[in-house]
Amino acid sequence: MVACFREEREVLVNGDKKWITQLHFAFQDDNYLYLVMDYYVGGDLLSLLSKFPDGFPPHMAIFYLAEMIMAVNSVHSLGYIHRDIKPDNMLLNRSGHIVLGDFGSCLKLRQDGTVSCSVAVGTPDYLSPEILLALEDHTLSYGVECDWWSIGACAYEMFFGHPPFYAESVVETYGKILHYKEHFNFPSSLEDLPPEALDFISALICDRESRLGIGGLQDFQTHLLFAEIDWDRLRDFTPPFIPEAVGATDTSNFDVVEDRLSEMVTGGGETISDVGDSSPLGVNLPFVGYSYTFREDGRDHVWGNLRNACACKLRSNSDLQKLSHGENLESHLDPSLLSELRNALQTEIEARDALSSEISLLQAANQSLASRLYEADQLNSELQSKIHLLEQQLKDRERSREEEEEERDT
Template sequence: MIMDNFEFAPAPPQRCPEAYGPRANNNQKRCFQLAQAFFKDGVRRARERNERQLDLERRLEDPAVGPRREQLWKLGGMSEAKYLRFLRTKEELSNYIPIKTIGKGYFGEVKLVRKKQDGKVYALKRLAKTEMVSHEQLPRVRAERDALAESDSEWVVKLYTTFQDSTSLYLLMEYLPGGDLMALLIKYQIFSEDITRFYAAEMIMAIEAIHNLGFIHRDIKPDNILIDREGHVKLADFGLSKGFSKSHDHSYYRELLQKPAPPNNKPANRNSVNLDEIALTVSNRAQINEWRRSRRLMAYSAVGTPDYIAPELFTGQGYSFEIDWWSLGAIIYECLVGWPPFASDNSYDTYRKIVNWRQTFFFPDDVYLHPNAAHLIRSLICDASSRLGSRGGAAEIKAHPFFAGVDFNSLRRIEAPFRPHLESDEDTSCFPVDELPQGEGFSNGPTNTNGTNGHQATASNFQEEEVTPEMCLPFIGYTFKRFEKTFM
């Protein structure tokens, strides 16, 4: 074809980002990052379906299957069809009957709920979109959702599904009725070396499971170590976790140390006991335990509880997975000694003590620790470059003499030191529900992502409002539905 008679208009000039306003540029970045996450979920779901088919085909090749081959193939197809229908079914708040509030935090709340369809009990975490956006918590929400969705470990609280409406985000998780490790510390004040070894070993398995997924938890503390009905632990509350994705990038700890100290050194975020007036000795355990109860109140704040945080997060140094092992050392210290190693009456002083740990870290003279226990703690609460686990991961810590004789692969088959006594599947006796406001239905009041027990999350307003791009774009691809059990 002769093209001489055709005239083509010049291509329009490519417009630079400066040609648009900040709102348009921010929305473009969010769309790019979240579209990536959205299609990643689609690819993952297709791969998982293919793997299930290959696994079923391998099972059918077993001669022992015999005449049941056709029946198993048909059941597999029915399960897949049921799951596809489940994916198309809209999940909404009206599908659940609220039972009791079991946790609150700064941006949300967690309720014990019963699903109308199957009658099962779950923990439903609710987060306010407006609070997530206005307080720049979007990376925390995405990190928690991704960590729980990607995990299929017995050491991590199971996420069944996530959904949303115009005002809120929801995470439906398994209900762990045993409460958390902090509740056990409040009840028993101090653990023996054997009991500490048991919980430390299980925490190592839980932290290792998250690290294997490529996530750093960054908020390992007794409140986030949940106890199941058999007395074994599961790791929860991934609101501060960091994956190596742009959508997980945030600066939660930026400028914490630049904040002014509380006036006159008065307590901040503590309501009952001034720790600075208490000598940290064995004889004062009752007062120290009262301070520990008041420490739970800090989890309702946006800052959270800093007692177990590694110094690298405050000083602006680079860090990696080893920061979670510092937190493990701090928890082991508290289990054996009775209080955290850098306990102070306000978060500002705690930050300062942690950053200056070489001058502030010590073992009390009146508390005896076995040399192996003391060495393990010192090997975890130390410089990141020489910290146990910084080179060989969890395997380094498992090989420490303190864990001699521990079979890490059979921990969940061992009887736990403390097993909760439960009256029913709705039993909440292991949670401080009496300290939380209870009401009928789902509250329209406060709600937070940072909770004291992993089921916690609070304070925001869930009133209906106009749906804007700022409330839609950040949450594209947030919905998740697990194949196993959710639709059974």
């Protein structure tokens, strides 16, 4: 899990910002790790698919598949596999272009281009058989071909409106995937569907040794399904669907199922503190250097990254030795960076002071409110006592009146 946290951050920091989610900050506190990314107002591909029960029109599916392929290939080019390719993780920016997200299942490829993992990751409908087989046999490994299988499953859903191995239970879905040669078939109605689409899907839902993508990006660029696609200018074309949004924080393009943030805040799941309580000293060391700040001017600003040693411009090993003997650190810092740090420190101090003042005001207001609540509670108790006394007096009078009436009657 530590490896996945680290690799998710590394992909976001070093990935092609044109195709993957833009990371602005990474940091941690005593309980959680945080990744602050752009919000993509266009929603995700799954939400868009829900508006097309029978699948996208062919031209729409082809465009999105081309962009998905470019996004996945950009991750592979970094030396990673994604392992959770699905419509939910394909976000749409305000222009309608694809942006790949959720790198929590990423793994770095070894020198032979494979990984070994016996932990279940990904989403059942889109998992490749080699990932499932590796769960049973820990000696098995797999590579980028698992992501291309997932692209094939997504393509099937985009053309036909449902995943190729859908079943009522996860076990049934896994069974169909493992025995895909017996269960993989196309719907009987194939009207208006180009034959190249069937060939493309079949070339991905197949044995890993012959799967499309093994030869790299050119396997897709030369496929007849994408004959009309200008791969170099994909981002310059107008997408087939332009999201409608009212402002930069509109969520209407997402099908929000649950509030996962609320679950996290109210104590759901394991935290860093939980791990630390039962682990040896130094459990948090894997997260040293996790913090990151994106800089628009292109300069490295990765705190704790070994490449720039916390952004300190150390000239040589001899400089480091001088510093260890007490020489002034400021003389070894880039002047512009030093000024930046001082400004940032001043801003933090001012923010802290402002927050302290606000807390003091809130505490005073809270004490005043508590006092008023206490007085109201006392007044309420007195009123309840008076009401009870009046009710008792009323009952006594009614009883006396009844007794007088009885005496007159007799």
